[in-house]
Amino acid sequence: MQTQILKILVLILIPLAMRGQNNAILQKADSLFSAKQYTQSFRLYDSLLRDQKYSPAMLLKMAYIKEGLDQPSALYYLSLYQQATDDEQTLVKMEELADKYHLEGYKPNAQTQLNAWISKNLDSIKWVIATVLFFFFAWLVFQKKRNKELAVPAFFLVITAIALAWFINLGEPKPQIMVAKSRVYLMSGPSAGASVVDILEEGHRLKVSGEKDVWLRVTWREKEAFIKKSNTISTAL
Numbered sequence: 001m002q003t004q005i006l007k008i009l010v011l012i013l014i015p016l017a018m019r020g021q022n023n024a025i026l027q028k029a030d031s032l033f034s035a036k037q038y039t040q041s042f043r044l045y046d047s048l049l050r051d052q053k054y055s056p057a058m059l060l061k062m063a064y065i066k067e068g069l070d071q072p073s074a075l076y077y078l079s080l081y082q083q084a085t086d087d088e089q090t091l092v093k094m095e096e097l098a099d100k101y102h103l104e105g106y107k108p109n110a111q112t113q114l115n116a117w118i119s120k121n122l123d124s125i126k127w128v129i130a131t132v133l134f135f136f137f138a139w140l141v142f143q144k145k146r147n148k149e150l151a152v153p154a155f156f157l158v159i160t161a162i163a164l165a166w167f168i169n170l171g172e173p174k175p176q177i178m179v180a181k182s183r184v185y186l187m188s189g190p191s192a193g194a195s196v197v198d199i200l201e202e203g204h205r206l207k208v209s210g211e212k213d214v215w216l217r218v219t220w221r222e223k224e225a226f227i228k229k230s231n232t233i234s235t236a237l
Contacts, residue, residue, distance in 0.1 A: 179232060190212040
C-alpha cells in the first residue's frame with residue numbers, strides 16, 4: 001500500500017518539479033532578454049523549445065533575436081509563432097523578410113491558404129459531413145418506408161459518403177521544411193550521384209511530397225527535386 005502511494009506521489013511530483021524548473025528557465029531567459037543579453041537568452045529559449053516547452057511570446061522573442069543578427073532563421077521562429085497564434089500579420093512580416101533575403105516559399109496564394117484552412121479545420125469538416133451523411137441516410141430510410149422515390153436521397157447520400165471518405169483519407173497536410181544550411185545541393189534524384197538541380201541558401205521553404213532513405217522529395221519552382229534530410233528543419237510545431 002505504501003509503495004503504491006509512493007509511486008503516485010512520484011508521478012505527481014516529478015511533472016510539477018519539471019514545470020517549476022521550466023518556469024525558472026523561462027524567467028531567467030526573459031530577464032536576460034530584457035537586459036539585451038540576447039545570445040544568452042536565446043540559448044535558454046532554445047533549450048525550452050527542444051523540450052517542446054514554449055509560448056508564443058518566447059517564439060516571437062527568438063525571431064526578434066535572429067532578425068537582429070540579420071539571419072534568415074528568423075523566418076523559422078516566425079513560422080512557429082504564426083502556427084501557434086494564427087496571426088495573419090505574421091505572414092506579412094515573413095513575406096517581407098523572405099523578400100529581403102531573396103528566399104522562396106513564403107508567398108501566400110489561394111491554394112496554400114485553402115490548404116491551411118482545411119488542415120486547421122479538418123476534424124470539424126469531417127463531423128459536419130458525417131452529420132449531413134446521417135441526414136441523407138435518414139431521408140433515404142424515410143422515403144423507402146413511404147414507398148417514395150429514392151433516387152434523389154440516394155444520389156446525395158453517395159456524394160456525401162465520397163466526400164467524407166476523401167477527407168478521411170486526406171490525412172495530415174504535406175509538411176513544409178526549411179533549408180537549414182548554406183549552399184545545400186538540390187538533386188534530380190535521391191542519390192549523391194544524381195545531377196544538381198540547384199544550390200540553395202539557408203531559409204528557403206519547401207513543401208515535402210515524399211521521402212526515400214535520407215532524402216526528401218520536394219517541389220522547387222514547380223519541379224520535383226530531392227534534398228537531404230540533414231540539411232533541413234521541419235517548420236511544424
